[in-house]
Amino acid sequence: MTQLETPQVTDSATDRNLPKVWKWYDYFTFNTDHKVIGIQYLVTAFAFYLIGGLMAVAMRAELYTPDADLLDPNFYNALMTNHGTLMIFLWIVPAAIGGFGNFLVPLLIGARDMAFPKLNAIAFWLNPPAGALLLASFLFGGAQSGWTAYPPLSLTTANTAQSMWILSIVLVGTSSILGALNFVVTILKMKVPSMKWTQLPLFCWAILATSVLALLSTPVLAAGLVLLLFDINFGTSFFKPDAGGNVVLYQHLFWFYSHPAVYLMILPIFGIMSEVIPVHARKPIFGYKAIAYSSLAICIVGLFVWVHHMFTSGTPAWMRMFFTISTLIVAVPTGVKIFGWVATLWGGKIRFTSAMLFAIGLLSMFVVGGLGGVTLGTAPFDLHVHDTYYVVGHFHYVLFGGSVFGIYAGIYHWFPKITGRMMSEMWGKIHFALTFIGTHLTFLPMHLLGLQGMPRRVAMYDPQFAPINHLCTFGAIVLGISAIPFFLNAVWSWHYGVKASDNPWDALTLEWTTSSPPPIENWVELPVVTCGPYDYGSRDRNIAEIPQTA
Amino acid sequence: MKQIPISILTLIAGILVTLISLWVGQNNSLLPEQASIQAPLVDNFFNVMVAIGTALFLVVQGAILVSIIQFRHRRGDSGDGQWIEGNFPLEILWTVIPGIIVIGLGIYSVDVYTEMGGIATTHHAVQAMPVQRDSSIGINSLPTNAGEPASLVVDVSGMQYAWLFNYRDRNIVAGELHVAVGQDVLLNISANDVIHSFWVPQFRLKQDAIPGQTTHLRFVATKTGTYPIICTELCGGYHGSMRSSVVVHAPEEFDRWLEENQVA
Numbered sequence: 063m064t065q066l067e068t069p070q071v072t073d074s075a076t077d078r079n080l081p082k083v084w085k086w087y088d089y090f091t092f093n094t095d096h097k098v099i100g101i102q103y104l105v106t107a108f109a110f111y112l113i114g115g116l117m118a119v120a121m122r123a124e125l126y127t128p129d130a131d132l133l134d135p136n137f138y139n140a141l142m143t144n145h146g147t148l149m150i151f152l153w154i155v156p157a158a159i160g161g162f163g164n165f166l167v168p169l170l171i172g173a174r175d176m177a178f179p180k181l182n183a184i185a186f187w188l189n190p191p192a193g194a195l196l197l198a199s200f201l202f203g204g205a206q207s208g209w210t211a212y213p214p215l216s217l218t219t220a221n222t223a224q225s226m227w228i229l230s231i232v233l234v235g236t237s238s239i240l241g242a243l244n245f246v247v248t249i250l251k252m253k254v255p256s257m258k259w260t261q262l263p264l265f266c267w268a269i270l271a272t273s274v275l276a277l278l279s280t281p282v283l284a285a286g287l288v289l290l291l292f293d294i295n296f297g298t299s300f301f302k303p304d305a306g307g308n309v310v311l312y313q314h315l316f317w318f319y320s321h322p323a324v325y326l327m328i329l330p331i332f333g334i335m336s337e338v339i340p341v342h343a344r345k346p347i348f349g350y351k352a353i354a355y356s357s358l359a360i361c362i363v364g365l366f367v368w369v370h371h372m373f374t375s376g377t378p379a380w381m382r383m384f385f386t387i388s389t390l391i392v393a394v395p396t397g398v399k400i401f402g403w404v405a406t407l408w409g410g411k412i413r414f415t416s417a418m419l420f421a422i423g424l425l426s427m428f429v430v431g432g433l434g435g436v437t438l439g440t441a442p443f444d445l446h447v448h449d450t451y452y453v454v455g456h457f458h459y460v461l462f463g464g465s466v467f468g469i470y471a472g473i474y475h476w477f478p479k480i481t482g483r484m485m486s487e488m489w490g491k492i493h494f495a496l497t498f499i500g501t502h503l504t505f506l507p508m509h510l511l512g513l514q515g516m517p518r519r520v521a522m523y524d525p526q527f528a529p530i531n532h533l534c535t536f537g538a539i540v541l542g543i544s545a546i547p548f549f550l551n552a553v554w555s556w557h558y559g560v561k562a563s564d565n566p567w568d569a570l571t572l573e574w575t576t577s578s579p580p581p582i583e584n585w586v587e588l589p590v591v592t593c594g595p596y597d598y599g600s601r602d603r604n605i606a607e608i609p610q611t612a
Numbered sequence: 613m614k615q616i617p618i619s620i621l622t623l624i625a626g627i628l629v630t631l632i633s634l635w636v637g638q639n640n641s642l643l644p645e646q647a648s649i650q651a652p653l654v655d656n657f658f659n660v661m662v663a664i665g666t667a668l669f670l671v672v673q674g675a676i677l678v679s680i681i682q683f684r685h686r687r688g689d690s691g692d693g694q695w696i697e698g699n700f701p702l703e704i705l706w707t708v709i710p711g712i713i714v715i716g717l718g719i720y721s722v723d724v725y726t727e728m729g730g731i732a733t734t735h736h737a738v739q740a741m742p743v744q745r746d747s748s749i750g751i752n753s754l755p756t757n758a759g760e761p762a763s764l765v766v767d768v769s770g771m772q773y774a775w776l777f778n779y780r781d782r783n784i785v786a787g788e789l790h791v792a793v794g795q796d797v798l799l800n801i802s803a804n805d806v807i808h809s810f811w812v813p814q815f816r817l818k819q820d821a822i823p824g825q826t827t828h829l830r831f832v833a834t835k836t837g838t839y840p841i842i843c844t845e846l847c848g849g850y851h852g853s854m855r856s857s858v859v860v861h862a863p864e865e866f867d868r869w870l871e872e873n874q875v876a
Contacts, residue, residue: 135849208846214823215806215847303824309807345693349703374809375820376827378748379731383722390714397710404672407679410693422680429672433665440721442728443658446816449809449844513642515813517844520852599692
């Protein structure tokens, strides 16, 4: 690997009148550097993750007993609503797409920045006010109608808070659209010329698919929410049944975005998996093309499955059947990815770094979540478990086991590149063990609760379910504790960790050809791609040895 | 020492996985007791999915476990793994097999759904329904009695936070649902304020109560007893307490209940 000469960096920086490294206060400004924006996204998202996590622990504490004896039921609903909203819109989506996407995409394709740096900064700066608005809504009682905000309930409870909730989502949605636009242009137009399309790292394929999906579906959610806002505040009656409105119409508008939102959350994570696994297994990714195409397939099929959330609603029989089949079909490209990763592990020389542990943990948990998803996709069985804890268990397997594990894997993997220092592996392993145990303990018993008859979104439940709920609450406490070693490790390592070399994992993608952390504009001279991103074990593997003079 | 050929090991593993999956599929007892003619249909379907799911789970997790044990990095080995980029026949195989499984499950689920009465079997059946315009929403014509009117029709309305059951023909309004075992019951479900959802876990049936639209559930209870009715759609602060019961009587007991509760 070529080490970039430090004097060259300095020269280049003076030429452009840019500082060599960013100061801490640069992270609080309207900075247009994609790496700064990526870190801004990640740190903000982690802050919201903590807040959302505390809400979850409060909810599990309430659910320790069958009666609503700890929290007021309306406050419980507000916590439940905002927990879901925060975790989806202000944690997973911004961390996975905004954070990793912004930091990595230009580095992975050999670009100096995103296509529209200012737009990128605007997209990020829509997030903090959105989060503030959401949290401030608690002063007005908090939105209480669930993250789905189905009318007529959302029209009747806590109107001010519900309006703030809508405006907050519209802000995040706008951010998501701007970001997606930027990613599409960056990936399509700014790839270093020597990189073939078949050498594009799989994370970029995933982000491309994600962005297309976001561009197609987010406006529909915004439309639905704006109509809801009008109904609440301006006397319209799009969704008011007693004035000729249709409540099921809202559900269609909502789920047309919010099912694809599941893929918005998971596709970038699939991208992270495809980057992390080959490096630590020391093997080429198995079936590069299949994994790239399956991202695009999920993007397309994912747009036609939304009605499976409405099998028990006002949905005609033909629709229930059509969407059963389309939902089941999504399992195929997802399965292709999982088999591809398992085959990547097979025959490798697996290094059990913290990043790899989280990646393997994700793989194993996503199998459970995915199988649960297949059962939920079939209309006859969904009639039984819809809106029960079976669903809560399932989507936490997918979103906690699937997304959060992926974000952790990504952090352990790219922390040296982002900060220039290594994270403590020992604490990383403790973090993994606690998280893995906590996740199973919290979310596995929920499947049984749902099958046996416990509905979701309740502050009080039938006493026969108390023992299983105790288990879930213990699990949630373990999960809450599991975050502590991570945050301490991240903060401590950022300041005092062992200095990282440019390429501590001996990886082949382009971000590892520059210094850790990368200088402003990433490279003094752009790298030249001479081999694929995953050519581990190949004899003629050498990459970016010759600087490109372009 | 002769080694056992790998194909025999695979074969044994395959047989074991199949046997375990079939056993788990039949003996999981994850679901509550069955009390309607729809329940066994749903449960058999669920058990098939559990069997397939267990097999896939064992195969994939087994492959992960074998990999992390057998292919772990050994101390002092700084080399890379084998340079295998793909295997086209294998990739086709693991795309086609899941494809066949999910399409099979899709067809089976349509079949189960029809058996449950989700898809009107004849056009005549739809016309025989008391509500004409939106009668296709819900489970509302059992294949066994397609075209015939139900023997008991109950109007169900959901409101924050209670269910009200109106036996229109008999002049009875009750807070609990009473039916006779073996009786062909049709529920016309409506909502007064917000969306609710009517669920009896032992019947395996659920249908939202939607303001401004009537939905239906048609079932035959197969076992006497008292079962919970649960609201599963978030309907406000006390959503969790919106519970009632369905009492399934023996026929003569049901007639007695009707007489006692009829408003003169």
